[in-house]
Amino acid sequence: MPASTRIRRKVANFSLKACGLRKLRNGRLQRFLRTVFDEIDLQHLRDANPCPSFRDRAEMYRYVQNTYLDREAVDYLEFGVFKGESIREWLTLNKHKASRFFGFDSFDGLPESWTGQGAL
Numbered sequence: 001m002p003a004s005t006r007i008r009r010k011v012a013n014f015s016l017k018a019c020g021l022r023k024l025r026n027g028r029l030q031r032f033l034r035t036v037f038d039e040i041d042l043q044h045l046r047d048a049n050p051c052p053s054f055r056d057r058a059e060m061y062r063y064v065q066n067t068y069l070d071r072e073a074v075d076y077l078e079f080g081v082f083k084g085e086s087i088r089e090w091l092t093l094n095k096h097k098a099s100r101f102f103g104f105d106s107f108d109g110l111p112e113s114w115t116g117q118g119a120l
Contacts, residue, residue, distance in 0.1 A: 058089050065093040073098035081105045 054060040073096040078087045081103035091101055 057086065061086075061089050061093055065090075069094060071096060073100075075099070076101045077104070078102070079104045 052063060054063065074090075074094055076087065076090050076094070076099070078101075081087055082105065084103060087101055087103045
């Protein structure tokens with residue numbers, strides 16, 4: 001069970017006990033209240049951590065570079081470079097002299113037995 005779920009359950013259980021509603025244990029009302037607490041918690045997370053959206057990958061890369069990497073050196077590894085558009089974009093964005101960029105590709109595509117599900 002994820003930590004966030006455990007915390008929400010602890011809050012819900014504390015609230016139920018503190019309000020004197022112990023008789024609701026595992027009842028419909030208790031499940032309803034847990035659902036409400038979960039939704040309040042999720043809404044708080046959404047409000048506190050807005051998730052930006054982007055028109056394209058290049059705009060997302062610029063956001064990551066400007067917001068998180070700034071002037072940091074990176075080791076960028078890209079597997080399956082195809083035409084090299086992504087690695088080329090990162091090369092233009094991150095100008096740190098210590099940054100290193102590596103692109104890997106077999107140029108053979110995926111194996112015939114690949115099903116598109118899970119790891120190879």
